[in-house]
Amino acid sequence: MFNFDFYNPTRIVFGKNRLNELVSFVPKDKNVLVLYGGGSVKKYGTLQKVTDVLSGYKVFEFGGIEPNPRFETLMKAVEIVKKENIGFLLAVGGGSVMDGTKFIALASKYQGNKPDEILYQGYKSAGISEALPFGTVVTLPATGSEMNSGGVISYGNGKYVVFSPLTFPQFSFLDPSLTFTLPPAQVANGVVDTYVHVLEQYLTYPVEARFQDRTAEGILQTLIEIGRKTIDNPADYDLRANLVWNATMALNGLIGSGVPSDWTTHMIGHELTAFFGVDHAVSLAIITPSLLNIRKDKKREKLIQYAERVWKIDEKDDDKKIELAINKTREFFESLGIKTRLSDYGIKEPDFDKVIKGLETKGMTKLSEHKDVTLEISRKILENAL
Numbered sequence: 525m526f527n528f529d530f531y532n533p534t535r536i537v538f539g540k541n542r543l544n545e546l547v548s549f550v551p552k553d554k555n556v557l558v559l560y561g562g563g564s565v566k567k568y569g570t571l572q573k574v575t576d577v578l579s580g581y582k583v584f585e586f587g588g589i590e591p592n593p594r595f596e597t598l599m600k601a602v603e604i605v606k607k608e609n610i611g612f613l614l615a616v617g618g619g620s621v622m623d624g625t626k627f628i629a630l631a632s633k634y635q636g637n638k639p640d641e642i643l644y645q646g647y648k649s650a651g652i653s654e655a656l657p658f659g660t661v662v663t664l665p666a667t668g669s670e671m672n673s674g675g676v677i678s679y680g681n682g683k684y685v686v687f688s689p690l691t692f693p694q695f696s697f698l699d700p701s702l703t704f705t706l707p708p709a710q711v712a713n714g715v716v717d718t719y720v721h722v723l724e725q726y727l728t729y730p731v732e733a734r735f736q737d738r739t740a741e742g743i744l745q746t747l748i749e750i751g752r753k754t755i756d757n758p759a760d761y762d763l764r765a766n767l768v769w770n771a772t773m774a775l776n777g778l779i780g781s782g783v784p785s786d787w788t789t790h791m792i793g794h795e796l797t798a799f800f801g802v803d804h805a806v807s808l809a810i811i812t813p814s815l816l817n818i819r820k821d822k823k824r825e826k827l828i829q830y831a832e833r834v835w836k837i838d839e840k841d842d843d844k845k846i847e848l849a850i851n852k853t854r855e856f857f858e859s860l861g862i863k864t865r866l867s868d869y870g871i872k873e874p875d876f877d878k879v880i881k882g883l884e885t886k887g888m889t890k891l892s893e894h895k896d897v898t899l900e901i902s903r904k905i906l907e908n909a910l
Contacts, residue, residue: 525733525782532777534671535695538769540761542699546577546614549659549695554611555582557604559625561589561617568705570663574616584608589617592797592804593624595640595679598631602639605632605656612657615693618664618710619717623675626691629655643677643684655690661697664706665768666714666805668721668775670696676794682882683794698772700764708755712860713805714771715751719744719856720789720808721774727816727826728784728893737829740779743770744834752859784893789815791891792902795882800871809857809864814908816850818901822894866909876906 537545550556558574565571566587575583586601604610605628615625630647631639633654642650660670669675674687703711726740746766754763773779792815793807802810820827824846831837831849839845857864866872880899883889891897897905 525731528782530777530781534693536698537695538698540699540701542697543573543577550578550614551612552581555609556612556614557584557586557610558614558616559586559589559601559621561621565616565663570702571616574661589621589624591620592678593620595677598624598627599639601628602631615658615660619667619669622660622669625658626675627677627686629658629691630688632656640679643679647688657694659695660693663702664710664714665703665771666717668772671772671776681798682886683798698768700761700768703764704759711755712862713803715747715860716805716809716857716862718771718774719747720812724787724789725780725783725785727823727830728786730825731783733783736779736783741833743774746770748856786893788891788897791888795879799878802869806862809862810866810909811905813850813854813864815905817908818905820846876903879906
């Protein structure tokens with residue numbers, strides 16, 4: 525197991541009918557900006573519940589944060605922060621709203637005249653040493669953004685990962701019943717996003733991290749058990765509670781501590797989303813099986829372990845075992861209603877140049893746990909995904 529530091533200061537408030545407890549966490553002496561995305565939090569009453577609880581506060585609202593939050597939109601929120609002397613941010617929504625709020629928290633403290641350098645160079649190079657405090661109310665289980673310090677922001681034709689120890693939420697409210705009204709496609713996306721988050725921290729190479737491995741395998745098995753069921757039974761609290769908690773635990777740093785990780789799928793997936801508008805989770809469902817096909821020799825030991833422990837495959841031939849595990853992974857994504865081929869979305873081989881150029885522009889030329897996925901190998905992964 526590798527040396528590691530584990531730090532996670534986010535307080536989780538989990539369960540039904542707990543929004544009234546927001547008053548214990550949101551500071552009363554600060555102007556509060558409530559941030560959200562489209563109309564669903566208004567349509568289904570979540571936003572009203574939040575603002576009712578905060579009726580004694582000076583509350584401002586900012587809506588319209590996109591599914592892939594755009595830099596330009598977020599900077600409009602930063603203007604409100606500065607104009608209204610906002611002292612606390614409250615994100616109400618899914619991963620995109622939370623990611624966007626993290627960027628707003630950083631950008632609100634930026635003193636320069638080119639805030640896009642936060643995306644290109646990072647918060648330290650941009651001279652940011654503090655961030656606006658914030659909390660979250662989660663309405664979509666998927667990204668784990670409610671208990672980590674990272675976010676993904678869209679700008680131009682690219683998606684940029686922003687990480688900072690300054691952007692852990694102070695608290696996150698996880699009420700599974702707030703997710704009952706999600707469309708089936710969004711629930712399916714949440715299952716896939718969570719599943720792939722785990723795979724990218726698990727399917728690398730062994731380092732004797734038994735706790736991390738067993739915990740990762742437990743999350744994967746749970747998602748396989750409940751994935752289709754929670755789509756078909758949206759008001760089943762126990763099913764949805766398990767999805768919500770698994771999504772949080774998949775990317776809060778626990779299973780990734782002391783182990784190698786491989787975020788190639790995410791990096792290629794970000795380019796598919798940026799150029800072709802494919803849902804983030806859909807891009808992961810497309811790339812994952814193909815990446816495993818191309819990289820199966822590099823991931824051999826862990827793929828065999830994955831086949832045996834997660835899928836319970838007892839085939840004697842290891843090569844066959846690996847093939848079955850990859851096929852079962854694809855079949856699982858498909859069982860959720862998500863197509864897993866680029867051709868299903870009208871993306872053809874001539875389109876690959878855009879993706880490869882996007883990776884090259886961002887310096888994504890040595891990806892994977894071994895830093896050996898070149899642009900040529902990334903192209904092979906895309907070719908396998910057709």
